[in-house]
Amino acid sequence: MMARQRAKARGRGSPEEKQRRVLEVIRILVRTYPGVTLALNFTTPLELLIALILAAQCTDERVNQVTANLFRKYRTPQAWAGADRAVLEEEIRSTGFFRNKAKAIQECCRTIVTRFEGRVPRALEDLLILPGVGRKTANILRGNAYGAPAIGVDTHVARLAERLGLSAETDPDKIELDLNGLVPDKEKVRFCHLLQTHGRGICLARRPNCPACPINQLCPYPVAAAIPLTLTR
Numbered sequence: 124m125m126a127r128q129r130a131k132a133r134g135r136g137s138p139e140e141k142q143r144r145v146l147e148v149i150r151i152l153v154r155t156y157p158g159v160t161l162a163l164n165f166t167t168p169l170e171l172l173i174a175l176i177l178a179a180q181c182t183d184e185r186v187n188q189v190t191a192n193l194f195r196k197y198r199t200p201q202a203w204a205g206a207d208r209a210v211l212e213e214e215i216r217s218t219g220f221f222r223n224k225a226k227a228i229q230e231c232c233r234t235i236v237t238r239f240e241g242r243v244p245r246a247l248e249d250l251l252i253l254p255g256v257g258r259k260t261a262n263i264l265r266g267n268a269y270g271a272p273a274i275g276v277d278t279h280v281a282r283l284a285e286r287l288g289l290s291a292e293t294d295p296d297k298i299e300l301d302l303n304g305l306v307p308d309k310e311k312v313r314f315c316h317l318l319q320t321h322g323r324g325i326c327l328a329r330r331p332n333c334p335a336c337p338i339n340q341l342c343p344y345p346v347a348a349a350i351p352l353t354l355t356r
């Protein structure tokens with residue numbers, strides 16, 4: 124069976140059955156990863172926006188190292204927008220793709236100043252106006268900085284949604300739509316954190332450790348992939 128067909132097969136089941144499974148997945152993963160939260164450090168929506176731009180193709184740990192100093196130096200969108208480009212590039216060089224990221228940060232901050240009176244907007248449609256900000260970044264920002272019930276579909280959320288049979292889609296926007304219909308509003312942000320943490324530790328992209336996975340009895344992937352399970356619960 125092709126990967127797409129396997130994903131479709133795993134995605135069978137009623138919405139009610141999937142909603143029940145989502146709640147059970149959350150219950151177990153909350154116990155497995157107590158207190159899980161966003162790994163990026165920030166204290167304001169602007170800081171989170173900058174951190175999310177820097178986090179592309181970079182580890183959260185590295186971003187946190189870099190932003191520890193930067194957030195003391197640049198405190199407003201005006202300060203970021205007015206920074207010397209060459210200096211800023213040097214300051215963020217270790218996060219990779221530093222030229223593109225410096226440009227994105229400054230264009231974003233300029234738009235925040237000119238269109239949103241210097242405040243990072245809350246609404247999804249407004250955030251999407253910011254240069255380089257897509258739905259993933261906008262939803263992670265809304266969920267974590269403003270407490271909105273938002274699902275930010277990154278690579279881990281997308282992979283686990285597919286393996287868990289919650290979405291047969293590959294387009295992140297469609298995965299977001301599927302998950303929005305299955306995850307209760309009050310759990311949406313935490314659900315993403317749980318899947319990201321699980322995706323980094325156990326449900327790895329290339330070799331998911333299904334035998335050691337605490338939610339393997341709720342996941343159709345091992346059966347579909349014919350991976351033998353040793354129950355750990």
Ligand code: SF4
Nearest residue numbers: 326333336339342344
């Ligand atoms: S059982 Fe395997 S595929 Fe399913 S969530 Fe666990 S590690 Fe991932």
